[in-house]
Amino acid sequence: MSDEPLLEVTDLKKYFPVNAGVLGRHVADVKAVDGVSFSVGKGETLGLVGESGSGKTTIGRLVLKLLPATSGTIRFEGRDISAISSRQTRELRRRMQIIFQDPYGSLNPRMTIGEIVSEPLAIHGLAKGKARMERTVELLRLVGLQSSHLNRYPNEFSGGQRQRVGIARALAVEPQFIVCDEPVSALDVSIQAQVLNLLEDLRERLGLTYLFISHDLSVVRHISTRVAVLYLGKIFEVADRGALYEHPLHPYTQALLAAIPVPDPALQGTQKRVLLSGDVPTAMAPPSGCRFHPRCPFAFDRCSIEEPEMRDVGGGHMVACHAVENGSIR
Amino acid sequence: MALLEVRNLRTTFKTEDGTITAVNGLSFSLDAGQTLGIVGESGSGKSVTSLSIMRLIDRPGRIESGEIVFDGRDLLKLRDEEMRHVRGHRIAMIFQDPMTSLNPVLTIGEQIAEVVRLHLGRNHREARETAIEMLRKVRIPSPEKRVDDYPHQFSGGMRQRAMIAMALSCNPQLLIADEPTTALDVTIQAQVLELMNELQRETGAAIILITHDLGVVAETCKDVLVMYGGNMVEYGDAKQIFAEPRMPYTQGLLASLPRLDAPANARLKPIPGQPPNLHRMPPGCAFAPRCTYRIERCDAPVPVTDLGGGHLARCWRCTETLAPVGAAQ
Numbered sequence: 179m180s181d182e183p184l185l186e187v188t189d190l191k192k193y194f195p196v197n198a199g200v201l202g203r204h205v206a207d208v209k210a211v212d213g214v215s216f217s218v219g220k221g222e223t224l225g226l227v228g229e230s231g232s233g234k235t236t237i238g239r240l241v242l243k244l245l246p247a248t249s250g251t252i253r254f255e256g257r258d259i260s261a262i263s264s265r266q267t268r269e270l271r272r273r274m275q276i277i278f279q280d281p282y283g284s285l286n287p288r289m290t291i292g293e294i295v296s297e298p299l300a301i302h303g304l305a306k307g308k309a310r311m312e313r314t315v316e317l318l319r320l321v322g323l324q325s326s327h328l329n330r331y332p333n334e335f336s337g338g339q340r341q342r343v344g345i346a347r348a349l350a351v352e353p354q355f356i357v358c359d360e361p362v363s364a365l366d367v368s369i370q371a372q373v374l375n376l377l378e379d380l381r382e383r384l385g386l387t388y389l390f391i392s393h394d395l396s397v398v399r400h401i402s403t404r405v406a407v408l409y410l411g412k413i414f415e416v417a418d419r420g421a422l423y424e425h426p427l428h429p430y431t432q433a434l435l436a437a438i439p440v441p442d443p444a445l446q447g448t449q450k451r452v453l454l455s456g457d458v459p460t461a462m463a464p465p466s467g468c469r470f471h472p473r474c475p476f477a478f479d480r481c482s483i484e485e486p487e488m489r490d491v492g493g494g495h496m497v498a499c500h501a502v503e504n505g506s507i508r
Numbered sequence: 509m510a511l512l513e514v515r516n517l518r519t520t521f522k523t524e525d526g527t528i529t530a531v532n533g534l535s536f537s538l539d540a541g542q543t544l545g546i547v548g549e550s551g552s553g554k555s556v557t558s559l560s561i562m563r564l565i566d567r568p569g570r571i572e573s574g575e576i577v578f579d580g581r582d583l584l585k586l587r588d589e590e591m592r593h594v595r596g597h598r599i600a601m602i603f604q605d606p607m608t609s610l611n612p613v614l615t616i617g618e619q620i621a622e623v624v625r626l627h628l629g630r631n632h633r634e635a636r637e638t639a640i641e642m643l644r645k646v647r648i649p650s651p652e653k654r655v656d657d658y659p660h661q662f663s664g665g666m667r668q669r670a671m672i673a674m675a676l677s678c679n680p681q682l683l684i685a686d687e688p689t690t691a692l693d694v695t696i697q698a699q700v701l702e703l704m705n706e707l708q709r710e711t712g713a714a715i716i717l718i719t720h721d722l723g724v725v726a727e728t729c730k731d732v733l734v735m736y737g738g739n740m741v742e743y744g745d746a747k748q749i750f751a752e753p754r755m756p757y758t759q760g761l762l763a764s765l766p767r768l769d770a771p772a773n774a775r776l777k778p779i780p781g782q783p784p785n786l787h788r789m790p791p792g793c794a795f796a797p798r799c800t801y802r803i804e805r806c807d808a809p810v811p812v813t814d815l816g817g818g819h820l821a822r823c824w825r826c827t828e829t830l831a832p833v834g835a836a837q
């Protein structure tokens with residue numbers, strides 16, 4: 179890992195306006211991403227976990243410039259890419275790519291596998307004619323598919339195979355950095371492991387860096403070197419994998435980890451269960467102060483008034499929580 | 509005697525490419541008050557099994573053969589109106605997506621009350637009282653107010669809890685829950701599972717819990733039924749099966765999971781190959797094309813082996829001690 183992070187995001191915000199009435203008057207904002215900062219070092223995999231609606235996909239799309247940010251800066255390879263031109267954005271796509279969750283919806287059903295995988299090569303003028311064909315076959319092999327698949331259509335493939343096609347397409351331009359947005363969530367358990375192993379192998383072989391988005395904490399633990407926990411558009415805790423899973427500090431991270439059912443009936447009843455009460459509030463009107471306070475078993479008066487700031491508790495383990503700050507959680 | 513006994517159930521669907529057998533000769537039984545988990549990959553026939561029990565299979569589907577003996581009577585022999593009485597009153601079902609089974613133009617309270625009036629013959633006021641009581645039981649805050657909310661005013665977790673309230677409002681003997689928490693976040697899932705466990709202890713209903721999450725099974729079910737390609741491949745006490753799976757698919761499934769209690773860097777051991785295609789099923793063991801232990805005999809239809817203690821496995825080699833999956837590759 180070099181000193182300079184490959185990706186550095188500072189105070190990133192994305193508000194979606196909510197319009198209502200016949201005149202479509204702007205009545206509120208969905209604060210999908212509400213001041214998020216993190217960095218990803220070269221060769222690292224940063225896992226981004228959070229429940230539905232916490233803003234994971236939005237962050238991925240902002241980083242890739244598929245969506246304009248409301249405010250904040252994004253630096254990639256040391257360069258501020260927050261306000262670059264569309265030509266520069268296209269150039270950037272050669273360095274950053276995305277793999278989507280839905281292996282069914284993300285491939286054009288009317289294109290053959292060969293056309294899908296070679297399209298980025300054509301768009302970026304990377305290879306022509308025979309060379310392009312050869313490169314396409316090479317990409318298919320890389321993800322465990324064969325040249326005999328070239329002329330077939332997505333509907334002839336299973337979910338796991340389609341996800342491989344999506345990965346081959348993302349790799350076509352030889353990117354440095356890939357946002358993986360729930361790449362295995364739609365797959366059967368028996369196939370998930372195939373795709374996770376493939377992503378790991380490719381990371382080793384091609385020196386890739388991942389931002390790995392998932393709501394599955396077991397999967398994130400397996401693949402990430404560092405993990406960030408997101409709640410209602412805010413990062414609550416970031417730490418190295420070991421620290422986050424063995425010594426989680428933020429009450430939300432603790433509850434999240436305790437809520438995962440462990441596939442071992444012999445362990446039942448031995449685990450301590452922190453059952454969170456209440457539902458996740460909406461991102462349109464996040465609670466005051468710490469946005470977790472209505473559900474937090476540790477909440478005290480300061481929590482509903484003042485928003486806690488991210489603080490380093492040592493070794494790059496960052497937590498935003500008043501109870502951690504004043505030492506009642508350690 | 510078992511509360512539910514499914515024998516040799518076969519359910520097919522006519523499709524453009526020919527007829528597929530979604531459930532292929534399935535047999536299992538469930539005692540009163542027990543929880544059975546059904547696991548298996550997408551398309552293995554879990555939902556079709558539960559819809560068959562409820563007799564909710566419509567064209568192009570058909571229950572070809574078998575018996576579904578519930579409380580001493582074969583449901584497949586009941587007249588439609590008798591079956592309507594069983595549905596909702598004796599057997600209730602909840603689905604993955606509560607929005608598909610809640611009526612968007614009726615309030616939550618009206619929907620629960622309707623079920624109660626229909627099946628328990630309560631009057632208007634009593635039914636509303638019961639609805640509020642049920643909402644309180646599933647921990648909807650201020651139920652006397654929320655009873656007049658419409659489904660869209662509830663969050664996903666609240667809707668699923670309302671569905672549970674509705675399903676349990678008639679004290680069914682059997683509750684079939686098809687992926688009841690799959691669409692929910694883990695912290696909400698934990699609440700719903702806890703609630704189901706608690707209500708079961710209270711009412712004594714038997715539960716069939718369909719899920720693809722082995723963790724959920726381990727936490728809630730006494731017995732587990734593993735399905736593959738439309739049939740049972742392993743069945744028995746969950747503790748026993750998780751500790752000592754005998755069928756290579758079950759072994760592979762458990763070995764392929766990233767687990768929080770495993771070393772973080774341990775390489776995953778995937779099951780090779782693709783899930784079965786019901787249009788092109790192998791002649792013998794459905795898992796054979798992906799199985800590391802396949803031998804010639806596996807291409808012949810596989811009988812169920814009783815391994816003792818209620819543990820069943822459908823595998824020619826389930827009595828042998830096989831090397832752990834992955835080691836043989």
Ligand SMILES: Nc1ncnc2c1ncn2[C@@H]1O[C@H](COP(=O)(O)OP(=O)(O)OP(=O)(O)O)[C@@H](O)[C@H]1O
Nearest residue numbers: 194208210229230231232233234235236237393461
């Ligand atoms: N285009 C949009 N317009 C308005 N609101 C949006 C838009 N895209 C996302 N949102 C809202 O922003 C919030 C964050 O959404 P996002 O898709 O980033 O969540 P997520 O963490 O990826 O969730 P999931 O796990 O369900 O995929 C949600 O409240 C969502 O409804």
Ligand SMILES: Nc1ncnc2c1ncn2[C@@H]1O[C@H](COP(=O)(O)OP(=O)(O)OP(=O)(O)O)[C@@H](O)[C@H]1O
Nearest residue numbers: 521523530549550551552553554555556557568786
């Ligand atoms: N209405 C239908 N018409 C045609 N085929 C159907 C129909 N319903 C189910 N099937 C087929 O029956 C098989 C079993 O489906 P089922 O829904 O039981 O799977 P499942 O195990 O519940 O999967 P999942 O985990 O995806 O819910 C599948 O191959 C499916 O395509």
Ligand code: SF4
Nearest residue numbers: 468471474481499500
């Ligand atoms: S700041 Fe307060 S409410 Fe928020 S997580 Fe910490 S203790 Fe809980």
Ligand code: SF4
Nearest residue numbers: 793796799806823824
């Ligand atoms: S019957 Fe044969 S192919 Fe099927 S699981 Fe057993 S060993 Fe494998």
Ligand SMILES: [Mg+2]
Nearest residue numbers: 234235236360
């Ligand atoms: Mg998302």
Ligand SMILES: [Mg+2]
Nearest residue numbers: 554555556686
């Ligand atoms: Mg199903």
